[in-house]
Amino acid sequence: MKFVKNIAVALCVTAGLASAANAAGAGKHPKQVEWKFNGVFGDFDYQSAQRGFQIYKEVCSACHSLKYFRFRNLDKLGYNEDQIKAIAAEYEVDGDIDDAGDETVRAALxxxxxxxxxxxxxxxASANGGAIPPDLSLMVKARHDGANYVYSLLTGYEDESAAPEGINVSAGKYYNPYFKGSVISMAPPLSEGIVEYAEGNPEANLDQMSKDLVNFLMYTAEPNLHDRHKMGVMVIIFLSVLTILLYFSMKKIWRPVKEGKNFYEDAE
Known part of the structure; x- marks a missing residue:
């Protein structure tokens, strides 16, 4: 009886903690999506990531930076040197201080x-109602279950009338149950027709655009994922072969001992 009572108390405490988390505005558990880049043999969907880059350029870059991702890293997405130079030249970055001591800008390299x-x-903050748009370079890695979280956030906007009691969506804010607190300053960034994919690509609907953007953001967070996974597989194969060789070497070395013989005398 005491054991059952302890279980009941534990369940009550767990339920209480869950209720407290919900009351504190903990985000809804993200939707679960199968991503090609997950797993030991995972790799990027490069075409999807290219479409995601298009979305970043045409939509996200108006507010968000990628300060840990360099233009040259686009090479693994399939862009050649001239294309990368052209893309970089579309942006301006801080230049050297001139002779008068003033700051300058130059085309990015x-x-x-x-x-x-x-x-x-x-x-x-002034341009975004007091909220500072976060840098997206490592966003997928910085959040728990990051890929699913970003996908859920992008597709999870709901009308403010759907907000449960106790959640006040003030003017200029939006209801998104996947965001901590459920009230977010960012307007829904993706909508039908906001970008136009080239012929031969999937339809640019909300679901597809969200997946494409997540694929690109995963690439910005870990552009060497393919090489790392490839190296990991090679290391596992090497260690497996080494383990087998060491096992049979050990058997050969210790066999005379088990038979009551001196190994070195037996070798002679």
Whole structure:
């Protein structure tokens, strides 16, 4: 009876903690999507990531930077050197201080990172209702279950009338149950017709665009994932072969001992 009572108490405590988390505005558990880049043999869907880059350029880059991702890293997405130079040249970054001591700007180069669209945090906050748009370079890695979280956030906007009691969606804010607190300053970034994919690509609907953008953001967070997985497989194969060789070597060395013989005398 005491054991059953302890279980009941534990369940009550767990339920209480869950209720407290919900009351505190913990985000809804993300939708679960199968991603090609998951798993030991995972790799990127490069065509999807290219479409995601298009979305970033045409939509996300108006507010979000990629300060840890350099233009030259686009090479593994299938862009050649000239294309990367052309893409970089579309952006401006800080240049050298001139002879008068003033700051200058210049066209970005392949070795530069994607710049922020705002000069500083104050400018970013002023343009976004007091909220500073986060850098997206490592967003997928920075959040728990990051790929599914970002996908759920992009597809999870609901009308404010769907917000449960106790959640107040003020003017200029939006209801998204997957966001911590459920009230987010960012307007729904993706909608039908906001981008147009080239002929031969899937339809640019909300679900497809969200998956494409997640694939690109996963690439920005870990552009060497393919090489790392390939190296990991090679290391596992090497260690497996080494283990087999060591096992049979050990059997050969210790066999005379088990038979009561001196190994070295037996070898002679």
């Amino acid at each position: 392949p070795q530069d990172a994607f710049p922020s669209p705002f000069r500083n945090d104050n400018a970013a």
